[in-house]
């Protein structure tokens with residue numbers, strides 16, 4: 348069972364959204380046919396794409412046929428790509444065989460760094476573990492009132508150091524909704540819970556879940572539409588959004604909609620947040636049955652769901668900078684490190700890297716296809732290496748190995764390769 352063909356896929360099971368689904372499926376089918384049968388030159392000339400007034404280029408600079416076929420569906424418009432994000436000289440590549448940092452975890456969802464430690468959330472047990480590299484993890488607390496059902500449970504973590512105190516934030520499901528709480532982290536243990544934000548739509552599926560502090564000191568939360576796609580376009584709902592709040596959960600004065608936590612809307616099931624060197628926010632979105640997305644997130648931007656999935660070319664909705672066929676991706680965590688984006692692929696059971704060439708076009712490369720199973724999260728680790736987190740115990744993968752789930756570590760090295 349994959350994420351896309353059960354709860355993470357929803358629209359088709361909901362009759363009132365059938366119009367959107369039909370249109371989305373038709374566009375997706377046409378795009379898929381073009382992707383599979385056309386060269387990049389031909390794709391740039393297809394009427395649907397020409398009508399957007401943008402040029403399109405397929406990026407497929409990979410060495411093997413397998414990588415070529417997966418990379419070939421990653422499209423971008425020249426207008427949307429951001430050449431200033433990186434340059435070829437600063438691209439990073441993975442070096443050598445990944446080593447195991449920790450094994451035997453149960454549905455690890457988020458890993459964050461607090462000082463010289465890493466903290467791990469376990470979705471179904473509601474436990475937060477801490478470890479230093481080379482040492483076994485230890486339990487530092489259990490988040491109360493967590494309801495774990497299907498994709499819900501204890502999800503994203505974030506860390507705030509403030510006035511000598513360390514706070515651990517957690518985004519989790521309750522019996523009726525999702526919420527964000529925080530706990531002081533003192534002397535290796537989590538203290539009493541304070542509620543930061545309640546009333547985020549949640550359920551068995553499409554919970555989003557990632558949280559992170561931005562370079563502006565604000566807390567950002569990626570929320571899902573809880574299998575009710577209409578919420579994504581409803582500015583009054585906290586579902587299907589990226590929210591921006593103060594560390595206390597209040598609305599910042601400079602949010603795009605006065606008095607609202609909504610920073611951007613039209614997301615489906617976003618689970619990855621990161622910022623580039625220019626302070627620009629980027630987010631992944633886990634698609635329905637056609638396209639998964641990497642989005643450059645602008646304040647007040649509408650990212651289209653459920654009216655558009657993937658590239659729609661409609662003026663009211665922001666297209667993804669890169670999109671993937673859902674079987675290749677199923678994105679959760681996202682991190683930007685020195686000019687390179689890394690995306691954790693659940694359904695595709697691979698890690699993706701995205702860089703931009705000198706003209707601003709994305710270069711996507713798949714790593715470790717099927718080798719480690721489902722990948723939930725990716726981050727810059729304590730040791731300066733890239734860490735990624737498997738998720739073969741989450742009930743959706745093949746039979747987990749006795750070592751699952753694991754956090755793996757791989758060194759990064761600059762490369763001139765495209």
Ligand SMILES: [Ca+2]
Nearest residue numbers: 650651652657
């Ligand atoms: Ca979108």
